Amino acid sequence: MYKSVIIGTGPAGLTAAIYLARANLEPLIIEGPEPGGQLTTTTEVENFPGFPDGIMGPELMDNMRKQAERFGAEFRTGWVTNVDFSKRPFRISIEGHEDIIAETIVVSTGASAKYLGIPGERENVGRGVSTCATCDGFFFRNKKIIVVGGGDSAMEEAHFLTRFASEVVVVNRRSELRASKIMQDRARQNPKISWSLDRNPLEVLTNDRGVTGLKVRNNLTNEDEVIETDGIFIAIGHTPNTKFLDGQLPVDEQGYLLVTPGTTETTIPGVFACGDVQDHKYRQAISAAGTGCMAALDAERFLDAVEHQTVAIVG
Structure with a gap:
C-alpha cells in the first residue's frame, strides 16, 4: 500500500x-x-x-x-x-x-x-526540428524557418516566431486552412509570414550543421520541391x-x-x-x-x- x-x-x-x-x-x-x-x-x-x-x-x-x-x-x-x-x-x-x-x-x-512521420524528422529534434515555438524560437533569431500545419496552433506559432525569424513559411498539405478565421486573418496580415500551401512534406533535409530544407510535393503539379530553411516547427497538434x-x-x-x-x-x-x-x-x-x-x-x-x-x- x-x-x-x-x-x-x-x-x-x-x-x-x-x-x-x-x-x-x-x-x-x-x-x-x-x-x-x-x-x-x-x-x-x-x-x-x-x-x-x-x-x-x-x-x-x-x-x-x-x-x-x-x-x-x-x-x-x-x-x-x-x-x-x-x-x-x-x-x-x-x-x-x-x-x-x-x-x-x-x-x-x-x-x-504529433509528428509527420517523414525521414529526417525525429532524429533531428533539437537539431533544427522542434514542436514548441515558445521553447525554441529564440534560437532562430534572424533566420528563415518553416511552420508545418494549418490549424490555430500553427497560426499562433507562426505569428509568435516572427518575433525572432526573418521569415516564416507556413507549409500546409491543403489549400484551405483549418484555423479559425480570426487566426488566419492575423497570420495573413503579418508581413513576415509567407505561404506554401498544397505542399505535402516528404523529407527533412540536413547537413552536418543541422536542418537545411524541407522537401515537399506540390499537390497541384505533382512535382517535388525543396524549401530552404534553418528550422522546422511541427505544429499539427x-x-x-x-x-x-x-x-x-x-x-x-x-x-x-x-x-x-x-x-x-x-x-x-x-x-x-x-x-x-x-x-x-x-x-x-x-x-x-x-x-x-x-x-x-x-x-x-x-x-x-x-x-x-x-x-x-x-x-
Whole structure:
C-alpha cells in the first residue's frame, strides 16, 4: 500500500514527487521506458528559472529525479497497462510487475506532439526540428524557418516566431486552412509570414550543421520541391497520454483531462492530474512543474482529511 503513486516523470510528475517525498509520504513514481517527458528530447533549455546560462533538457530532468530520490521517492520502470478507480484504495497494473495499491494517484503522463512521420524528422529534434515555438524560437533569431500545419496552433506559432525569424513559411498539405478565421486573418496580415500551401512534406533535409530544407510535393503539379530553411516547427497538434485510463476520467473535446478550476482534482476523489495531460494552453515546463506542486499539496491535504475522518470515527 502506497500513500501516493505518481504516473509519469516529466516536470509535473517529478515536482509532485519532490513535494510528496518532503512531506514524508514516500511516493512511488512510475516511469515509462523513456522517462523524463518531452524535455529529454530537447537540447538547451533557457527559460527555466534558476539557470541563467541555460541547462540541457535531459540534465534538468535528471537533476529533478535525483532531488526526488534524495527525499525518499521510489521509482519503478514499466508501462501502466490498467488502472481501477472504481473504489479506494486504487489498483494500478504495470507490465512486468505485481499490481500496486495506492490511496491517492497523481496522473502526470503529459501529451505527445504529433509528428509527420517523414525521414529526417525525429532524429533531428533539437537539431533544427522542434514542436514548441515558445521553447525554441529564440534560437532562430534572424533566420528563415518553416511552420508545418494549418490549424490555430500553427497560426499562433507562426505569428509568435516572427518575433525572432526573418521569415516564416507556413507549409500546409491543403489549400484551405483549418484555423479559425480570426487566426488566419492575423497570420495573413503579418508581413513576415509567407505561404506554401498544397505542399505535402516528404523529407527533412540536413547537413552536418543541422536542418537545411524541407522537401515537399506540390499537390497541384505533382512535382517535388525543396524549401530552404534553418528550422522546422511541427505544429499539427498534441495527443494527451490518457489511453491507459480507459475512459475512467472525463476529458475535454481535445482529450485533455478535466480538473476542478484552481485545483488538480479530477471527478474521482483521491485522483489528481497535473502537467500537459490536463493543460492544452500553456504546455511549458515551468507551468507543468507548478501544477505538479499543486497536485502534491492537493493529495497531501486529501490524505490528511481522510486520516482525520478515520480518527474521528474510531474515537
